[in-house]
Amino acid sequence: SQQGEEDPQALSIQEGENATMNCSYKTSINNLQWYRQNSGRGLVHLILIRSNEREKHSGRLRVTLDTSKKSSSLLITASRAADTASYFCATDAGGTSYGKLTFGQGTILTVHP
Amino acid sequence: GAVVSQHPSRVICKSGTSVKIECRSLDFQATTMFWYRQFPKKSLMLMATSNEGSKATYEQGVEKDKFLINHASLTLSTLTVTSAHPEDSSFYICSAMTPRPDRGHTDTQYFGPGTRLTVL
Numbered sequence: 001s002q003q004g005e006e007d008p009q010a011l012s013i014q015e016g017e018n019a020t021m022n023c024s025y026k027t028s029i030n031n032l033q034w035y036r037q038n039s040g041r042g043l044v045h046l047i048l049i050r051s052n053e054r055e056k057h058s059g060r061l062r063v064t065l066d067t068s069k070k071s072s073s074l075l076i077t078a079s080r081a082a083d084t085a086s087y088f089c090a091t092d093a094g095g096t097s098y099g100k101l102t103f104g105q106g107t108i109l110t111v112h113p
Numbered sequence: 114g115a116v117v118s119q120h121p122s123r124v125i126c127k128s129g130t131s132v133k134i135e136c137r138s139l140d141f142q143a144t145t146m147f148w149y150r151q152f153p154k155k156s157l158m159l160m161a162t163s164n165e166g167s168k169a170t171y172e173q174g175v176e177k178d179k180f181l182i183n184h185a186s187l188t189l190s191t192l193t194v195t196s197a198h199p200e201d202s203s204f205y206i207c208s209a210m211t212p213r214p215d216r217g218h219t220d221t222q223y224f225g226p227g228t229r230l231t232v233l
Contacts, residue, residue, distance in 0.1 A: 033221075042119075045221055048221055090157075099222065101149075101208075103149075
């Protein structure tokens, strides 16, 4: 079943502002990952958070995970025009589905200079 | 970081022909690779898992005779779209997990740049 719903579907902000994207999922997970995709390109892995972790940082990125609510958020601080892209969350259920990612619908982020 | 390449990056073919897409892990060996499909402005959907030395496992609803997958070596998986039709037009992306001796994988997947298939 499709899972990994993200909101907002589109987000438009000014350079320097923070951008927050949310992701919800339906089943138990081993880990949750965030990816970035520029138009017509492949995916770039941003950050992975495991089910026993609650928060993780990487540079200007901050990811939180709430397994009780089956949700995650990605915060990009001090956004730049170069951050303009689509952002996807993806869950890995582990077990026999290990490595098989279920992607959310994505958030299109536009950062205006 | 680990690099995954795909070839070709873009292909246009006539309806009824077959198209082969290659996915290579350039600096690591990948016993498992995954093939995804993405429609315009949509999310990625897993099509199949490619296992080196064994048959691929397909997700529900994916025709195995339509999308042939071969994982001939630890660095190469191929997806062949047979008798392509316009509805097969899509963006196909592969991914691979980097191996780690103690756990088999690092959980992180590296994606190829994708192949845009257009069937006329």
